[in-house]
Amino acid sequence: MNFIKEIFDGKKSESSHIQFQKFSKGLFKDKALIKVKCSKDNFTISTTYEFTNDLVREAAEKLKEEKTKVTGAIISTLNLDNEIEFKSKKQFMGVKQYVIEKEMSGNEILNLLNKIPKVLFALSFSFKDVNLKIKAKAPKSAKPKNKDETPKPDFCKLITKDKEFIQEFVFEKSSFKEAEIFHDFLIEDIIIPKELENEKDFSIIREKSLRKGKIIRKALIDGNEIKTEKEFIV
Template sequence: MNFIKKIAENKIDDYVHKQFIKFGKGTFECKAIIDISASKTIKIKTSSEFTNELVELLANTIKDKTQVNGIIFATKNLSEESTIKFQDIKNAMGVKKHIIDQELTKEQVLELCHKFSMYSVNLSFSTEYGTLKVKEKAPKSGKSPTKEDQEPKADYCVFTTSDNKIIENFAFDSKKPFKKFFAKHTFLIEDIIVPDQYKNDFALARIHAKRKGKLIRETTVDGIKTKTEFNFLA
């Protein structure tokens, strides 16, 4: 279940919390973009917020080993913490790029997802279930389109599969079959609640504080627009 659906169903967990660590108070538009084309093959294009969970979703379908290519973006060297050897580690603008180009098992990919969940795990690979392609660029804050009639692009992750059950995860509020689905979200963070034990430590306060606010979800399903709001504390 992706983090947007978890908020909608009030099933807040640590993964949802980590999505909001970087945010202070304010209104953040054009987040968590989803663009689905549904036919015999389901193509899901998303913005960067869904990277790690899409990697984890597909990793769970690896049967033996599969060729994995990509980069883990982090603020520090992860070599000592990783059980797999990176092909290379490059520095770029204060970010360390951990290069992966090797065959990995389901367990190895899942370990990367769980151990480095605070970072962007940009891995591309295929299984019998589907194919995931993730951009090998560090995620950046999405920008609102310059024209009023334009929608923001979802092109950071591309996931393809023939299993239409996956639609329920991303288009959970669409009750009828569709050809095109688009969703964008606004995070309205109204308050930041810091636990008492972290109030004197800015770094830990940022990590452990909970963000209180609203998720505004705007969808377009075969041309029909809908807006819904969900309160959250994460």
């Protein structure tokens, strides 16, 4: 389940907490963008980078114990030299890019996601009716070419015949041809746990504090707009 669906379902997890760690108070527009196209044979999901790990996890859960060729990169500021097997490593401005190119099972991918959840798994792989492609590079905030345009959701792309994937991303309607989803994050408060009141390390405070606010979701489905809001503390 992706972190947006999780929050709208009233659930919490480490994954959704990690998504909001970097945010201070304020309104953050055009985050976690989604575009879905449905045809007779395939469903295509395109998203911004926020859904990277969620898509990899959902695809890996379908792959299970089967193996397939996995390519791409695991991206982090952490030193993962002894944590993962990699083909090569690139580094720029403190960001490490571990190049992956090997056969892996879905369970092996899931084990890594659970072991090091704070890194970006920009991995591409395909099997049966699932084809996942993610840009193997450190993401940047999606920006339009001019201020009147909306950023494009083009960091991740998944093509599948499995409708379950679609229902996780577009939960307003079960049947449609095309949908575009936009999210604004309004962070109203930063809740610092009592046990951290005397903590001097700001990075620890930022990492473990909870964000209180709401997600403003606008869905354009076959030309019809549906707007919803969901309060959260994660």
